[in-house]
Amino acid sequence: MKKLLITGSSGFLGSRLALYYKDKYELLLPTHSELNVSREEAVMAYMEQFQPDIVLHCAALSNTWYCEQHSDESHRVNVQGTVKIAKACKHIGAKLVFMSSDQVYNGTPVSEPLKEQDVFQPVNVYGRHKLEAEQRALRNNPMSVALRLTWMYDVPSSPMKLNSNILVNIQKALDEGTTIKAATHEYRGVTNIWEVVRNMEQTLELPGGIYNYGSGNHIDSYTLFLKVANIMGAKEPSTFILPDEERFSEQTRNLTMDCSLINNFGIRFNDSVEGIEKALMNRKP
Numbered sequence: 001m002k003k004l005l006i007t008g009s010s011g012f013l014g015s016r017l018a019l020y021y022k023d024k025y026e027l028l029l030p031t032h033s034e035l036n037v038s039r040e041e042a043v044m045a046y047m048e049q050f051q052p053d054i055v056l057h058c059a060a061l062s063n064t065w066y067c068e069q070h071s072d073e074s075h076r077v078n079v080q081g082t083v084k085i086a087k088a089c090k091h092i093g094a095k096l097v098f099m100s101s102d103q104v105y106n107g108t109p110v111s112e113p114l115k116e117q118d119v120f121q122p123v124n125v126y127g128r129h130k131l132e133a134e135q136r137a138l139r140n141n142p143m144s145v146a147l148r149l150t151w152m153y154d155v156p157s158s159p160m161k162l163n164s165n166i167l168v169n170i171q172k173a174l175d176e177g178t179t180i181k182a183a184t185h186e187y188r189g190v191t192n193i194w195e196v197v198r199n200m201e202q203t204l205e206l207p208g209g210i211y212n213y214g215s216g217n218h219i220d221s222y223t224l225f226l227k228v229a230n231i232m233g234a235k236e237p238s239t240f241i242l243p244d245e246e247r248f249s250e251q252t253r254n255l256t257m258d259c260s261l262i263n264n265f266g267i268r269f270n271d272s273v274e275g276i277e278k279a280l281m282n283r284k285p
């Protein structure tokens with residue numbers, strides 16, 4: 001059995017990867033304190049001792065707002081931590097797949113689905129750090145695979161760790177009788193996290209490089225929220241989902257991705273709305 005190391009295995013994505021692949025690989029699941037990715041000696045020592053064949057690097061500071069307020073810490077974990085993992089993987093000959101984000105496109109003035117080479121200067125710290133991590137990890141270890149993930153979700157009834165996501169946020173508003181504002185000048189894909197998890201095995205075969213990785217979407221965020229609330233059974237979604245016409249009115253925010261590169265390798269995702277319909281109907285994505 002091959003050895004699979006998952007960093008950040010207590011997190012939203014890492015915990016699901018660990019559950020799904022537990023019988024297919026010998027898993028190495030160090031906690032944050034057992035393998036702090038921002039400590040170089042610790043990373044190299046861990047890799048040399050446990051010799052994983054594959055590393056799925058999910059450890060990160062994943063909250064964009066937190067990163068904006070704590071730029072140095074974000075750089076230490078999201079950039080330097082990823083570079084340390086990439087160097088250590090090269091040193092022991094392990095295949096590395098690490099998690100980047102569609103936030104690298106945040107601020108890119110293109111209205112079509114974005115291609116991997118379409119990046120300008122991301123407007124937030126998190127996006128800039130993910131972009132720098134991609135560039136430096138690949139420079140140090142050209143066999144690395146960087147996945148630009150969209151905002152992901154799982155169903156609100158999941159017993160596992162849940163992050164703030166489109167379904168949870170709508171369910172919360174329904175339960176608490178509150179309102180949600182969604183931007184009419186924003187376009188972004190949302191992806192069922194289990195599609196990401198199931199596609200990961202095939203992803204291990206990808207050559208080193210950067211890949212858009214998630215569901216497409218052609219409707220603005222306000223329309224998407226209305227549709228999703230409708231699918232979730234809300235009677236009159238427009239009474240609690242309100243259009244935010246101000247946000248991004250100067251430049252539409254487009255994070256939607258063209259995934260033809262991974263499609264060429266046989267890796268596919270549902271469109272955002274279709275993925276949500278399947279997730280809520282409990283159908284296999």
Ligand SMILES: NC(=O)c1ccc[n+]([C@@H]2O[C@H](COP(=O)([O-])OP(=O)(O)OC[C@H]3O[C@@H](n4cnc5c(N)ncnc54)[C@H](OP(=O)(O)O)[C@@H]3O)[C@@H](O)[C@H]2O)c1
Pocket residue numbers: 007008009010011012013014031032033035036037038057058059060061062063077081099100101102149150151152153163
């Ligand atoms: N969730 C999304 O929708 C989304 C979208 C795009 C990209 N991504 C990316 O996908 C990856 C996984 O995201 P996620 O949602 O699973 O994040 P998450 O739920 O916030 O989990 C992050 C994990 O990283 C660990 N961690 C943080 N700092 C660490 C350090 N210095 N050393 C070792 N471990 C550390 C955390 O452990 P503790 O909790 O013990 O600190 C936790 O297990 C991240 O790279 C994220 O940026 C996520």
